[in-house]
Amino acid sequence: MSKVTIKDVAREAGVSISTVSNALNNVDVLNPETKSHVLNVAKRLNYVPNLNGKQLKTGKTKMLGFFTTSVSGPYFYTLVESMARECDRLGYGLNVFVTRDKGVIMSNILGRRVDGVIIYEELRIDNEDVIMMMKEKIKAVFLDRFLENETMGSVIFDSFVAGYEATKYLISLGHKKIAYISGVDTMFDSVQRKEGYLAALREHQLLVDDDYVLQGYFEEEGAYNAIKSFLHMHPDKLPDAFLAGNDLSAIGCIRALKSHGFDVPSDISVVGFDDIDIAQYFTPPLTTVRNQIARQGVLAIDHLVRMIQKKEQGKKQKLAGELIVRGSSQVKIQRNDPGQE
Amino acid sequence: MSKVTIKDVAREAGVSISTVSNALNNVDVLNPETKSHVLNVAKRLNYVPNLNGKQLKTGKTKMLGFFTTSVSGPYFYTLVESMARECDRLGYGLNVFVTRDKGVIMSNILGRRVDGVIIYEELRIDNEDVIMMMKEKIKAVFLDRFLENETMGSVIFDSFVAGYEATKYLISLGHKKIAYISGVDTMFDSVQRKEGYLAALREHQLLVDDDYVLQGYFEEEGAYNAIKSFLHMHPDKLPDAFLAGNDLSAIGCIRALKSHGFDVPSDISVVGFDDIDIAQYFTPPLTTVRNQIARQGVLAIDHLVRMIQKKEQGKKQKLAGELIVRGSSQVKIQRNDPGQE
DNA sequence: TATGATTATAAAAACGTTTTTATAAAAGGA
DNA sequence: TCCTTTTATAAAAACGTTTTTATAATCATA
The missing domain is CATH 1.10.260.40 (lambda repressor-like DNA-binding domains)
Incomplete structure (x- = not known):
């Protein structure tokens, strides 16, 4: 004491x-x-x-909560770092809860351990909980989740358009057989990117083939394995290009392709999403759709703090991606001998 | 409310x-x-x-604090993820403070926002502060810092031995001109690894050359730039091998060497430290000294919680590294033409 | 000079709990 | 039956603050 x-x-x-x-x-x-x-x-x-005495009396903790299922990998660390720094700048602390335990989440939010919360979408807080949070006037900003709700804020990356544009870009290079490496179907970004991809394919009357949708779980290893097993099962169906659900999968994908003797990009183009910090240093440097992750974090925190301090209404903020063309993609080479390697 | x-x-x-x-x-x-x-x-x-009422009365918050200067990169995210999960498992939450602001740190620690703290060494909390924390009976575990103090815990990686062993390994491969890519001189690990490196060189009567100690700042970019400028300034002093202060620098180093047309490992061997998650997937896969980062996090949390719950005395835990030989190092090839590339 | 306003400080209430102490009822023993 | 324990609940105190209300002293005004 x-x-x-x-x-x-x-x-x-x-x-x-x-x-x-x-x-x-x-x-x-x-x-x-x-x-x-x-x-x-x-x-x-x-x-x-003593902060507990102070907090009890004032009802404010000067703490924000971040509830997520993971903090691993470039996406999350970029996010967490930006949020933590922004919190520090604004005189708040950041509580990071890596859990799926709804009880933990709710008792911390409703128990006023924090003045406001950032919730990463994958947690899928259900509607009932959202309603309770509304009733209790909890200040919340959801990341990568389209919340219909009026009073809550959200910051999302426009993954549909990103997927659409990335696919169109690959098509413009002359690629026709384009595969998609998906994340998990509970992830907003993964689903949206796939929808955009499918929309672009349809728009150009290109083949929409279920075999061309692989499961990479948004992870390097997942993508690596998915490609390996794809190449094993469908050696005859080699795509012209892979659209990877995120940069991590793109990296795993390229590794798998390399290990099979394919060159990226001359044999196969690969495009990712996010532009994580290592994307530009990878060999080959990744063509990707930039997602300003750190900016998302800062926006989320700023918005949350305004909701707390200025009683600002929750609003939806949607960030547009930006195609960054680097070395992992190129114009389709029409080979004379279709059976390469 | x-x-x-x-x-x-x-x-x-x-x-x-x-x-x-x-x-x-x-x-x-x-x-x-x-x-x-x-x-x-x-x-x-x-x-x-209401947790504030509860906390005020009981004097316990069921929260642990992690105070650090960064959460970016594989080292930190592995650490944070493991700590956050272990906290969750033990019924605690984790407060992550990314700050250098001593006032913020102290008011959170002494203000009893948390029941105990993990402090990353780079913060260099000074002795006066440590004494105050002792007086206040604050439970603390220091990461990667050798604390002389009796009542505080610490978990460190034995970086000296790691550096020594890694260097000996390179020597055993026949390498004689070995360069070290250092981090920052305020970082315990960086300094210790360098000391181990120097000790091994001396032991084998090998050249200890200041030009062979580069500054890579423990980052990919830093190492990349350091190597680039080294190659530019000393084209005649190409080492047989690089011992990189951590895996990130090893990766940056290899990138730089590759871009100059050198092959790793046939021209030059590179060894890193930590065995971060991507080390095994890099091309070439990194030879490195494994630092069980996640284990460090778990040990630190467990120890801290025992200090809190069982009044356990703070103790020092030192983890040994393990040399993992992969593809970035090999036996020195004695070339006939000493002037390659 | 008496009165009302202002200033500086103190006292008390309140925040929402847990914990200690008190009270009342039931049960047990002779 | 009366006294002592036990059992179940209530009341009150306490944790360390901030905030509201009260008090005393000073100052201005008439």
Whole structure:
């Protein structure tokens, strides 16, 4: 227990605890001398206010919560780092909960451990919970989730358009057989990107083949394995290009292709999403649709803090991607001998 | 404010608040019927205990704090993920503070926002602060820092031995001119690894050349640039091997070497440290000294929780590395033409 | 000089819990 | 039957703050 309390300071300084409180929170009502005297005593005693007492009384914790299923990988660390820094800048702390336990989540949110929350979509907080949060006037911003709800905020990346544009880009290079490496079907981004991909294919009357939709789980290993087994099962159906659900899958995909003796991009083009920090350094550097992850984090925090401090209404913010063309994609080479490798 | 409090539950159930409290915390003193009745009412009213009230009274927050300068990159995300999961498993939450602001750090620690803290060494909390933390009986575990202090815990990786062994390994392959890519000199691991490297060189009467100690800042880009400028400034002093301060620098180093037309490992061997998740998938797969990062996180949390719950004394835990030989290193090839490329 | 307004400080209430202490009823023993 | 235990619940105190209300002293005004 923090030994020295406001009472000790009051006693030592020979004033009342309200005077100490006023001095510490510089409520401008005190005689300047009294104030500085109190402050000196507080310093001398190494007084640090107990935050639990403070929080109980004020109802504010100056903490924001981030609830997620993972913090691993470039997507999450970029996000977390940007949010944590923005919190720090704004005088908040960030509580990171890596859990799927609804009880933990709800007792922390409704138990007022934090003044507001950022929720990563994969948690799929159900409607009932959202309604309860609304009733309790919880301030919340959802990431990568389209929330119909009026009072909650959300920041999403426009994955549909990103998928659509990336596919159109590949088509424009002359690729016809384009495969998609999907994430998990509970993930908004994965689904949206696939929808965009399918829309572009249909628009160009290109083949929509179920075999061309692989499961890579948004992870390097997942994509690697998916490609390996695809090449094994359908050696005759080699696509012209792979559209990977995110950069991590693109990297796994390229590794798998390389290990089978294919060259990227001259044999097969690969495009990813996100433009994670290592995308530009990979060999070959990844063509990708940039998702300003750090910006998402900052926007989410800023919005949340405004909702808390300025009673701002929750709003939807949708960020557009930007196609970054690098070395992992190129114009389709029409080979004379169709059976390469 | 969470509208419904324990008082509301008490009133609605027709009992006293102490009875409600006892029912909720199943203190076994109540008539089972009373208890279940109270529980039902609480559930019906969607009662969630206010954590600030609870924390104030009990003096426990069931939160641990992690104070660090960054959460980016494989090292940190592996660490944070493992700590957050272990916290969740043990019924704690994790507060992540990415800051260098001593005021923020101290007011959160001494203000009892958390029951205990994990401190990443780079923060270099000074001795005065450590003493104050001791006086206040703060439970703390330091990561990657050798704390002389008796009452605080620490978990470190034995970077000296790791550096020594890695260097000896390179020497055993026949390499003589071995360069080291250092991190920052305030980082324990970087310094220790370098010391181990130097010790091994001396032991084998090998050249200790200041030009062979580069600054890579423990980052991919940093190492990349360091190698580039080294190759530019000393084209005649090409080493046989690079010992990179961590895997990220090893990756940057290899990229730079490749871009100059060198092959790794046939021209130059490269060895890293940590065995980050992508090390095995890199091309070539990295030879590295494994640092069980996730294990460090778990050990730190477990130890901290025991210090809190079982009043365990703070102790020092030192983890040994393990050399993982992969594709980025090989026996030195004695070329006839010493001036390759 | 007496009165009302202002200033500076103190006292008390409140935040929502848990925990200690008190009270009342039921049960047990002689 | 009376007294002592036990059992079940209620009341009150406490945690460390902030905030509201009260009090005393000073100041201005008439």
